[in-house]
Amino acid sequence: MKTTIIWDLGAVLIDWNPHHLYRKIFDDEAEMHHFLENVCTFEWNEEQDAGRTIQEANDYLIAKHPEHEENIKAYYGRWEEMLGGPIHDSVEILREMKSRDEHKLYALTNWSAELFPIALERYDFLGWFDGIVVSGTEKDRKPNHSFYHTLLNRYNLQPTEVLFIDDNLRNIKAAEQLGIESIHFRSPEELRMKLERMGIL
Structure with missing residues (x-):
């Protein structure tokens, strides 16, 4: 029972889906998928789910991928657009x-x-x-x-x-x-x- x-x-x-946001940012679908699979990954996002702060997450990822700083910041800066x-x-x-x-x-x-x-x-x-x-x-x-x-x-x-x-x-x-x-x-x-x-x- x-x-x-x-x-x-x-x-x-x-x-909730990051694609809702990043389709507005990337003109090329393949580039978008590459970014979400290799930069702002599911595993990276899960660390925030487990308690890491957004500031810590951004700092960590921008240090690894400085060329993607703007798009990394968009993940949480424009997070509501993923809803x-x-x-x-x-x-x-x-x-x-x-x-x-x-x-x-x-x-x-x-x-x-x-x-x-x-x-x-x-x-x-x-x-x-x-x-x-x-x-x-x-x-x-x-x-x-x-x-x-x-x-x-x-x-x-x-x-x-x-x-x-x-x-x-x-x-x-x-x-x-x-x-x-x-x-x-x-x-x-x-x-x-x-x-x-x-x-x-």
């Missing part, structure tokens, strides 16, 4: 869960502590959660088992009673190693179908 649903936020409920808005069909699923009031709802998100207040202000549905655990605040992140334990311990949750939803297969595998049943998010339509099969919707 699942008593609790834990949601990831980015790319599940919120359309494409809510993923409406996913938000509707969350709304239905909230209205049914049969499960506790939590969010477990890899997100910079400096930037998360912008999301809280922009997306009212974040107020529907019974609790949100933010990696940058905890200075820990998915897929570290310790980050999952932070949420479980804080809200006195048993892994077998929890369902976890995330778009990153790495994070799904980590949750499953802890005995947490998980759904790998690919689309709102597939998510709804799986939740209906489980009797959650």
